Amino acid sequence: MSYYSDTPSVDDELESLGWYHFDLSRHAAEALLLSNGKDGSYLLRNSHEGPGSFALSVRAKDSVKHFHVTRKSSGYAFGFNEFASLQDFVSHFANQPLLGSETGTLIVLKCPYPWRVEEPSIYESVRVHTAMQTGRTESDLVANAPSFGTKEGYLVKLGAVVKNWKQRWFTLNRNELKYFKDKMFDEPIRTLDLTACSAVQFDYSKDRVNCFCLVFPERTFYLCAKSGVEADEWIKIIRWKLSQIRKGR
Template identity: 45%
Template structure:
């Protein structure tokens, strides 16, 4: 059984939507800020803190619901049901709705929240309303939310083809850029709902680490400070475009 348990643990560790260091409140913030109904992730249970105890956090309407998932050594327990594998559990609840909290709201598991989406140390105040869950006993309201990304990028001008450094801030599906980091009003707000593409662009040599945002009315070119920073911007924006 020990070998089966270790194999199960390694399988869970490799899941793209398993977040090994995520707390309950951070999960709520990420899903409320960035998810849609049915977006889910798996994390260690903050109720027990034991190995083989997990919480399935799911975005439902304007709340996040948490469900306890346990590995017995031979099967997964979810409420009164048992499943031979985690994939069996996910497949079941992608077709049969979950009933969460006292409200009895129904939600299907629709899309995983991948852990490779970079989340910076920037927070904005929103109210998190998490209903009573089956995974965690303590139900509190918190002013805590995570934005997606912020930082300096060098942007190519539309008419004067010069590169100027601007402060960029990504919030939900809006990308704003400012002349200075401390400015209160942005120069422009880009609605990513109308963006068709975000990808690396190698046509602006010798400028390095350039990526483009393609809209029907204009293509924006930005240069990041490093390849890693460029990839993070591309990954998080592309993830939003594909939601």
Template identity: 75%
Template sequence: MDSSVNVQLSRGRADDREDELSELDWYHYDLSRHAAEAILLSNGKDGSYLLRKSHDGPMFYALSVRGKDSVKHFQIEWTEGSIKFGFNEFHSLSDFVNHFANQPLIGSETGTLLILKKPYPRKVEEPSIYESVRVHTAMQTGRTESDLVSEAPSLGTKEGYLIKQGGRVKSWKTRWFILHRNELKYFKDKMSTEPIKTLDLTECTGVQFDYSQERINCFCLVFPERTYYMCTKTGVEADEWIKLIRWKLSQLKKAAKS
């Protein structure tokens, strides 16, 4: 058999593996080592893990696992007949997945043991209104593959310029706003690194269109100590901010009741 045929067979087997893995929602394809660390440290929990491709070759993959304050990476080899992970060997992808559904322990090079608790998904579907929202979620682990279901609400992010009314002096100035997790921060401009102020949405009691300021496309955020007035260039943009903030407030209420 010539080398070209060998290459074609190898590519075919790699494509078959990718097709199988694409059904696994915690497989992150070409996610880099550094990106995996950033995601797990910022949005994961102790025991969160994900699977991604390794740069060691087409048969190798990497399992990235978050500990308390760091991320460890473990190599997985998928040969034609089995999937090898540490001292374990699995004959199918379903066997491999079921292994992770039973919260196994793995040891790192430092001798510490990590418990695999929560597969971290590559994507979470979000309502169509949030076209510019980036989402992540944590997962919980059950005893079988079918029990690997969502646990935490997704986290939406939005940013852009808004025209904001001042507090003491009721003038209007353009500010750069960033909505992330449960915080709405505003900056002097997009290049500023330190926010002028951070609004904690857990203290917000409501958000709605406002017509009291004699300005179009204006909405307000109501807090116990102050009401903040902001305007956008278009009504569609104002509607997006309102719906996303309102959705976040509803998630906070659900979390408070649970």
């Protein structure tokens, strides 16, 4: 069975494909989709089987399935089907499940996972840190590696009314910065929506080291990290998220 349409050349389409993750490893793909994706999120990456071979990684509830895709002169082959373009491929399987998993789950392509989503420096630190922890090569991330676009840790925060400093547990996920009384608490004290944040920067106005501030219309939040490196990591990832928010407006 073949599906054809008027499309650009195969090479042009692949280069412009927003969800083609090049040499992303199988484990890194699983880490991305399980941490940041949702049921039906998918991405395309190179396969270790050589040129013209790709793997389509799809999240199906709490697991990630990998499918082999081969580039042909006329398009792309998947199983017994051949498609003139990757867009034809996705359009077809967005309405027809790829297959049923062992648990009976039907896998449908719903949401492409774009490769321009994480700050390279954050990706590198996670990649190297994971390799050091596991003894694997740097290019081989384990499936439970932390999400590249998230961060968590203890920071010391200046109170709004009573001007004292208290340690709080912070989590950054997507565009939400939450802080909790401590790490074991499930409910946050407050959730800060970064879409309303105008700036993040180091702050030297307080009598403390490793401080930075987040500027919101109603209040400026002052936070201190345990080291200058840690403060710089928070600033970089929040600043990157703010740039992505502005691009989307």
